[in-house]
Ligand SMILES: Nc1ncnc2c1ncn2[C@@H]1O[C@H](COP(=O)(O)OP(=O)(O)O)[C@@H](O)[C@H]1O
């Protein structure tokens with residue numbers, strides 16, 4: 001992609017902290033419209049904090065988060081959602097006592113949309129995740145881990161996002177379910193041109209899926225590049241693939 005295009009998301013010198021713990025120490029990251037970008041790194045690197053800071057919790061202490069050129073770094077969470085940035089948070093956080101249908105409705109309620117638009121989104125979600133169709137009246141808490149992840153992504157999609165943020169969608173899931181979820185993300189990107197930031201400890205899957213990747217270590221970006229090219233770098237293989245649980 002041309003360096004001249006304005007990124008859909010541009011993060012510049014971003015810092016965030018929990019009290020005295022500096023979780024983000026000056027992050028620069030770009031996502032072009034239509035890209036899948038993977039953010040990989042060990043537990044505690046600051047990946048979830050980066051995603052949450054985009055939503056204003058925790059607040060940025062310094063730096064900028066530009067969405068489509070607009071600085072959103074001091075915007076309240078609900079306003080960020082109205083810009084049609086959606087997330088599937090770490091640990092899914094679906095509403096366990098609500099049905100699948102109600103969970104999906106909650107997603108649609110995050111942004112304005114006509115009845116017809118909601119119907120189109122619902123059809124898309126159920127077409128991507130047919131398992132949800134079979135479980136529409138079942139409570140979210142009774143779904144399997146993989147189904148809950150599908151529901152969390154489906155709920156995010158119901159807000160018709162321009163940018164989808166996924167925090168460790170493969171965590172704790174069987175390989176077959178992980179493949180189904182990654183395949184749905186690829187379909188959304190290829191067919192709907194959805195822009196995606198995916199945070200993963202599973203570097204192998206994430207870098208194969210992504211156009212580009214960033215590596216985060218201890219609150220800083222230490223490497224970035226094409227997904228497949230990063231995957232082949234010896235230092236990435238040593239740290240995140242070979243011998244580890246992600247190999
Ligand atoms: N709510 C919190 N309060 C205090 N420290 C936190 C909180 N959440 C995360 N941290 C700390 O911030 C750092 C980054 O955490 P996190 O963003 O969750 O990393 P990752 O998602 O890469 O595993 C870690 O040192 C973690 O202990």
Ligand SMILES: [Mg+2]
Nearest residue numbers: 047048049090
């Ligand atoms: Mg995390």
